[in-house]
Amino acid sequence: MPFVPSWNLRTDAPVALVQSGAQGTFGFGPLEPGRYGLSAVTREGSVLFSKRIEVKADEPGGPRELRVPEDRVAWDVTVVDETGAPLPGAELRVVRVGMPYDDVAFPPATTTGRFHLETPREGSYSLIASAPGFTTRMHPVPRLGEALVVTLERAADEAMRRAAVDWVRRNGLRLQSVEAGRGVEDLVPLQPVLQDVRVVALGEATHGTREFFQLKHRLFEFLVTRMGFTVLALESNFAEMLALDDYVLTGRGDPARLLKGETWDTQEVLELVRWMRQYNEDPSHPKKLRLQGVDMQYSPAAVARLLAYLTKVDPARAAQLQAPLAPLTERNAGTFLRLPRQRHREMSALLDTLAEHFERERGTYTRQSSPEEWTLARQLLRVLRQYLGRVLHEEGAERDRAMADNLLWLLEQEGPGTRAVLWAHNGHVKRGPDEWGDMPMGRHLAKALGPALYAFGFAFHQGAFQAFNMDENPPPERKGVVEFSAPPSPEGSLDDTLARAGAPLLAVDLRALPRGGPAYEWWRRTQLTHDIGFIYSDQGYPAEGSVRALECYDGLLFVERTTRARPNP
Incomplete structure (x- = not known):
């Protein structure tokens, strides 16, 4: 067993x-108090993981034992450059995905860039590949047992980076403020840039x-006010958002x-x-905004609204569906997922049959309600089928495909010429492929809308934000959604390069970038960037991801320093 690393869960670097x-046999230490993972790689390539280790002050560490699992899968990985040539000296990390932290083996x-691995059959895996002079890349492992080729691209040099900074300085739009109500002349x-765009996607x-x-x-x-957009999605x-949409239209309800x-x-x-x-509320605005x-x-909420509609147009069928749909009336899918697989199949068949019934009874249902009510109820049923497909993992990337379909449906319902603003995470709005091989929502929309979609990625250099603390046992004051802070992005990253342009607030139109020259060579490459979702950790959850900005976004909006969003009381 020639290779035994231990790493602190605050970082993926081995301690x-x-x-x-x-x-x-092996030994190391002493270790600072904290939580650690232990892994090993045998000479034959078997990857072993231990349970988490808690090191406490003034307590000696006990012996640990790692065993090669009997149920394991063999597979090969080759790390290559962009020409397909193997990279001698390449390094690989094997990551077994877990919550709240991953397991990592080294x-x-x-000397050949080729690796033979044997991993436990259970679990989801990804790889982190690196080589001197090349950009580190995370690569998913879609199916254990299949040979994988991980391609690394040569890192941008300093001349490319300087050219990228210079181009941003010359072409970036310096914005005066993030706050609404201060005029829009700097946005004109x-x-x-957006005159022929139907959907402006705003990431974060x-x-x-x-x-x-x-x-x-x-x-x-x-x-x-300047370009006639009317939908915010x-x-x-x-x-769940239908009640807020009703408030925006009628004033009914309390938005807080x-x-x-x-x-x-x-x-x-x-x-x-x-x-x-x-x-x-202004009568001079005949075309109303929708949320x-x-x-x-x-x-x-989808179940409740669907049953309410059926109670109005088909009370007998509504009564028949109350019990079968009950497992979907809980926000947490855990109860439903614990049901036997036969019940899952029955629920799926029930929703399919109900969709067919809706089409057959369209005329009858519409006469007892209205075309608009029928259309909304039919969409609620569609959303339930999307939800079921996701929780049962019937198809990969179901969520992003569904969100794109739902936005296109909204545009269709609002009529020709409707223009919408889409608000979502960077990982959903981008046009380019996901690191994990999935198609994000933006890529689905780009296939449908082409250049009529303009996707803005959002970036920041440093500062605070709020997120759900995923630590297992945080102190009371750190439970739930709390404030975190991200340090400045690494030198040479996307965020650092934007910061070097010298503007605290900046808009960049990447469609205007010339398709050639050193600036283009920098922008077309993969760069590190802050990439944080709804969860984070006091123990050092990774704050960086990677992105090919030119492939994924049409433009960028950059904030040099950020603060936490203000929770409502």
Whole structure:
């Protein structure tokens, strides 16, 4: 057993890396108090993982034993350059995905760039490949046992980076403020960029940044008042957002209460919702704004609204469906997933049959309600089928495909010429492929809309944000959604390069980049960038991801320093 690393869960860098003796024994230490993982790679390539280790002050560490699992899968990995040539000296990390932290093993580097691995059959895996002079890449392992080729691209040199900074300085649009209500004259240069665009997608590098949310509010006001956009679609559940849409249209309800439980339960989003209501109250605006959700992660509201509609048009069928649909009336899918697989198949068949029934009874149902009510109920049923497909993992990337379909449905319902703003995470709005091989929502939309989709990625250099603390046992004051802080992005990263342009607030139109020269060579390459979702950790959850900005986005919006979004009381 020649290679035994241990790593602190605050970082994926090994804190001890040792080679065992002839009998497979090893030792290292002492270790600082904390939580650690232990892994090993045998000479034959078998990857072993231990349970987590808790090191406490003034307590000696006990012996640990790692065993080669009997049920394991053999597979080969080759790390190559962009020409397909194997990379001598390449290094590989084997990551077994887990919550709240991954397990990581470190096979020794090879002189050929080729690795033979034998891993436990259970679990989901990814690889992190690196080589001197090349950009580190994370690569998914879709199916154990299949040979994999991981391609690394040569890292950009300093001349390319300087050219990228110079191009941003010359062509970036310096914005005056993130706050709405301060005029939009500095945004006017975006009009020719967006004049033929039907959907402007606004990403975000975290789900809890005040400046991102404020800037989206300001951009939405600009797009509404100067360019005729009328729909705001959030990465939020379709059925749950219907009540907020009703508030925006009619004033019914309390928007602060209706935001409860949403990722967007913040003062910044509440201010935007109230602005939309004020806009709609003005009789000089005949075309009213709509606030919609495109997601499908929960089912209770969709079930309740669907049954309410059926109670109106077909009471007998509504009564028949109450019990069969009961497993979908809980927000947590755990109860449903614990049911026997036969029940899962029955639920899927039930929703398929109900969809066929809706089509057959369209005329009857419409006469007893209205065409608009039937259409909405039919969409609620569609969302339930999307939700079921996702929780049962019937298809990969079901969520992003469903969100794209739901946005296109919203555009169709609003009529020809409708223009929408889409609000979601960077990982959903980007046009390019996902690191894991999945198609994000933006890629589906790009196939449908072509250049009529303009996707803005959001980036920041450093600062605070809020996220759900995924630590297993945080202190009481650190439970739930709390404030975190991200340090400056590494030198040479996307965020660092944008910061070197010298503007605290910046818009960059990547469609204007010349397709040639050193600046283009930098922008077409993979770069590190802050990539944080709804979860984070006091123990050092990774803050960096990678992106090919030119492939994934049409433009970028950059904030040099950020603060936490303000939770509603």
